[in-house]
């Protein structure tokens with residue numbers, strides 16, 4: 001069976017679900033982290049650990065750095081938690097930093113190295129487990145990235161490396177200059193945005209010409225033992241309880257099907273949405289964006305749910321709104 005985690009092959013005994021930490025630290029404002037934000041951060045981390053989620057996903061930019069700072073504060077107050085965790089962060093995106101400095105990507109050696117230092121400082125750690133390049137930089141020079149990775153690795157600041165939102169060609173090109181294997185690719189994969197499945201079934205179809213998902217990306221990741229992670233796995237709650245006023249018919253029908261399956265299986269709505277994603281043989285790790293303890297626990301039910309082939313197609317085709325060719 002292919003539905004195993006590639007990360008296990010690379011020595012990381014990661015849980016199937018990952019807690020995404022973008023929502024920690026009070027959100028995308030320049031306001032300081034409050035006591036209430038810290039209370040919420042502790043509660044979210046506790047909820048995740050209580051359902052055996054041991055992997056945590058960050059990025060240096062989340063909440064302008066406050067997500068990592070809040071998480072770092074949790075670890076400072078309870079350092080014993082660190083050993084139970086696999087911690088991943090990302091760099092390579094720069095926000096607008098002032099006049100003449102547009103939002104941009106930056107895979108320069110200086111930026112990668114200084115980003116890692118910032119990540120470690122905010123988390124209050126000497127090392128993290130995995131560093132991802134957040135989004136492909138059109139100005140990427142693989143040998144420059146290789147030099148940065150080499151220095152960071154030798155200094156013991158990062159154990160392993162990966163990417164996010166990259167195509168097979170971009171990964172192969174970067175990998176050709178690296179000594180270390182790239183072990184993660186994080187992508188937007190969910191039941192609302194279906195290009196990742198449509199691309200595979202639309203080969204030699206007219207509809208295939210309108211799709212932008214890179215051909216063979218998930219197959220490539222499986223063959224190369226690259227862990228596929230999904231960001232946006234809950235589609236922000238679209239099929240699991242969000243208000244659907246003004247949403248298209250296909251969304252409402254899909255949400256109703258999710259509700260029926262949840263009732264039949266005695267599971268939460270979130271569990272059905274995530275179990276559908278995890279039914280794909282590429283062994284997807286959903287990166288949960290919720291920070292609500294109740295929702296985190298509801299998500300965890302997904303690991304005990306089996307979605308049949310027929311149920312999987314029913315959900316896919318209902319959300320697609322068009323039969324498969």
Ligand SMILES: NC(=O)c1ccc[n+]([C@@H]2O[C@H](COP(=O)([O-])OP(=O)(O)OC[C@H]3O[C@@H](n4cnc5c(N)ncnc54)[C@H](OP(=O)(O)O)[C@@H]3O)[C@@H](O)[C@H]2O)c1
Nearest residue numbers: 020021022231232233234235236237240241242289290291
């Ligand atoms: N690599 C990348 O480019 C990239 C991009 C974006 C995100 N990420 C990572 O992926 C993680 C997940 O991304 P995401 O936040 O887009 O994913 P998501 O899990 O699809 O959405 C989570 C968001 O939806 C809300 N939500 C969930 N169920 C809801 C419901 N029934 N009603 C109303 N709101 C609901 C949550 O609010 P509550 O907190 O209130 O539950 C939270 O704000 C992030 O934390 C981050 O780690 C990576």
